[in-house]
Amino acid sequence: MKTINAMSRAVRVGSLAMIAGLGIAGSVQAQDKGTVHLAYVEWSDAVASTNVMRAVLEQAGYEVETTSLSAAAMWQAVASGDADAMTTAWLPTTHENYYEQTKDELVDLGVNLDGTKLGLVVPAYTELDSIDQLDDKADSIGGEIIGIDPGAGLMSLTEDVLDEYGLERDIDLRNGSGATMTAALQNAIKNQEDIVVTGWTPHWMFARWDLKYLDDPENVYGGAEQIHTIAREGLQEDMPEAYTILDNFNWTSEELGEVMLMNQEEGSDPYENAKAWVEENQEMVQEWMGKS
Template identity: 75%
Template sequence: MVTKPRTSGLTALALAVGAGLAAGAAQAQDKGTVHLAYVEWSSEVASTNVMRAVLEQAGYEVDMTALSAAAMWQSVATGDADAIVAAWLPTTHEEYMNRVGEDVEDLGPNLDGTKLGLVVPEYTEVDSIAELNEHTDTFNGEIIGIDPGAGLMGLTEDVIDTYDLELDLRSGSGATMTAALANAIANEEDVVVTGWTPHWKFARWDLEYLEDPENVYGGAEQIHTVVRQGLEDDMPEAYAILDAFEWTPEQMGEVMLMNQEEDADPYENAKQWVEENQDVVEEWLNG
C-alpha cells in the first residue's frame, strides 16, 4: 500500500504565512503610484528622494520627474504630478503660486529656516557685512559667488551697493564656491562666500552668516509641500504622509552631504537615511 505524504502542521503554517505575505504585497501594490515632481537643486534632490523612500515604505510605487521650477508647479496644477516638496515660499516661488494657487493645495512648510547671506568660516573675526571694508586684504578683495544669473548674485550686488563695499563679486558656480571655501578652510585662511540654507556645506564645516543690519537679503523663507487638488480623496494615506512630512535644515544637510560623496546615489542615500531615522519617519507615517 502506498502512503501519500501528509503536509505537516509546520509546513501548513509556512504556506499560510506565505499566502498572507503575498496578499499583503498585493494589497501594497494596489495602493497605486505617487508621482513626485522636483527641481534639481541639491536640497530638493535630497527631500524628494527621502519622500520617495518613505512612501515606498508605506507600500506605494513612486515616480520622480525632474523639471524646471515653472514646469514643476504647472505639473501639480494640471494633475500630471501628485505632489512637490520643493515649493520655496513666500518669495522665491511667489510668481508660480500666484499663477496656479487656485489649482493646488498648499500643505504648509516641510522645512523652516531657509536663509540667504554672506558666509565665512567660524574662525573669521569679522561678524558683520558692515565690517568687510576694514578687512578687504584679508579676503583678497573679493566675495566668492555662484552662477551669474542666480537671484542670490543679484541680491549680493545690492549688498555691495548698500554697504558701499570695496570687494568685487566673483561669479562662478556652486561647485567653484564650495571649492574655494574648502581650500581656504584647509589652509585656515579667511574667505567670504555667497551662501544659503539648506546647504551641505553647513554639515561639513563650521560656518556662520555675517550679520546683515540693513536686511538686504531679507528674512527667512520656508520650503512647502504642495499637492494636486483631489489627492486627499484619491490617496488619503499618501496625502496624510505628505502633510506630516517636516524636518530640519540639519537633517536635510545630512542627506545632502551624503550626496556629495563620489559616485553617490541620492536614492540609495535617502533609503539609508530613512532606515537610520525610523523614529522621525514613523511620525510622518503616522501623521
C-alpha cells in the same frame, strides 16, 4: 461591454493574487496604487528630502518618479499637474515670486522644516563680518560672489543685495550650481583664501567647515524662513494616502542634516541613503503615514 470589463477585472485580480503568492506583492501593490511624481531642485536639502519622501511613499506602496528642475520649472510643474508635489518650497521670501504666480493652482501643505536662513557666507577665518564691508574688500574676494543656479530665489535676492549695498560696479555674482559653489568654497578654505558664497541653512557645508554668515544690516535676505510641502490641485482626491503622507511630512534641521551628510560620502547614492535613513527611523515614518 460591462461583462467583458468585469471579466477583465476578474482575470486581473486573479493574476495579481497569483503574483502576490510568488512573493512580489509589494511591487504589485505599488503599481495598483499608481505613481507619484516629485519635482525638486539640485540643492542638497532638496535632494535629501525628496529621496526620503520617495522611500516613504514606496514603503506605502506607490511607484515614485523624481525629476530635477530649475526652481521656476519646479513650481510650474506642480502648478500645471506635470508633477504631483515638491518638498522644497522656501517661503515666505526665497520663492515668494513663484508662489504668487502659481498659488491659485497649488495646495500648500504647510511647513515640513522650520528655521531656515539665507545669506552670504564666508569662512570663519576671514576678517569680513558684514555685507556693507564688501565695497572695501572687493579685491580680496576676486571681485565676485560665488552663486548657484541662476533660477534660484537666493540668486535673485543676492542681486537685490548688490543693488541695495551699491556693489554692482565692483562685484559680480557668478552663476553656477550648489556643487560648483561648495567646490570653490572648499578650494578657498584649503588655501586659506577669502571667498564669499551664497549660502543657506540647512546645508551640510556648515557641518564640514567653520563658516559664518555676513551680517545684513538692510535685512535684504529677510528673517528665518520655512520649507513647505506643495501639492498639485486634485492630488488629495486622486491619491488620498500619498496626500496624507506628504501633508504629515515634518522633520528638524538635525534630522535633515543626517541625510545630507550621508550624501556627501564619496560614492554614496542619495536614494540608497534615504532608504537606509527611513529604515532606521520607522517611528517617525509611521507618524508621517498616519499609523501611530
